[in-house]
Amino acid sequence: MKKFEFELEEILNIRRFEQQQAEVELGKALAEEKKVQDKIDNLAMQQVTVKQQMKGCTNFSDIINANQFYAFVKKQTDFLLNQMAELKLVSEQKRDVLRNAMQKTDSLEKLKEQQLEEYKAEIKRIEQLELDNIVTTRYKNE
Numbered sequence: 001m002k003k004f005e006f007e008l009e010e011i012l013n014i015r016r017f018e019q020q021q022a023e024v025e026l027g028k029a030l031a032e033e034k035k036v037q038d039k040i041d042n043l044a045m046q047q048v049t050v051k052q053q054m055k056g057c058t059n060f061s062d063i064i065n066a067n068q069f070y071a072f073v074k075k076q077t078d079f080l081l082n083q084m085a086e087l088k089l090v091s092e093q094k095r096d097v098l099r100n101a102m103q104k105t106d107s108l109e110k111l112k113e114q115q116l117e118e119y120k121a122e123i124k125r126i127e128q129l130e131l132d133n134i135v136t137t138r139y140k141n142e
Contacts, residue, residue, distance in 0.1 A: 022098035
């Protein structure tokens with residue numbers, strides 16, 4: 001009896017590769033999101049630090065500089081939030097691509113498993129027939 005061979009094995013391998021590529025692309029998109037989020041967090045921490053330093057400050061020049069810094073932080077935060085929104089859209093698209101790739105891979109893997117089970121059942125049936133033939137031949141010869 002020939003060994004089990006899945007006719008769509010090459011396609012399954014291609015689907016697995018596509019899935020791996022989609023996972024890598026999603027990872028890159030999420031890393032970009034994380035970078036932008038870290039920048040936003042860093043700006044927020046700097047703003048808190050400046051606010052703490054400015055408590056009780058009476059130097060007019062320091063107050064003006066702090067207000068300019070706050071304006072810069074607000075502008076930069078708005079820019080980064082817009083960038084984050086765009087990156088989230090890209091990440092969601094990458095998730096959809098990965099989800100589709102996983103579905104395609106899963107369906108082929110399930111088909112392979114089903115065919116393997118059918119193959120195993122056929123092997124058992126053939127072995128049982130051979131055993132029956134051996135037993136029947138022995139009883140006929142006796």
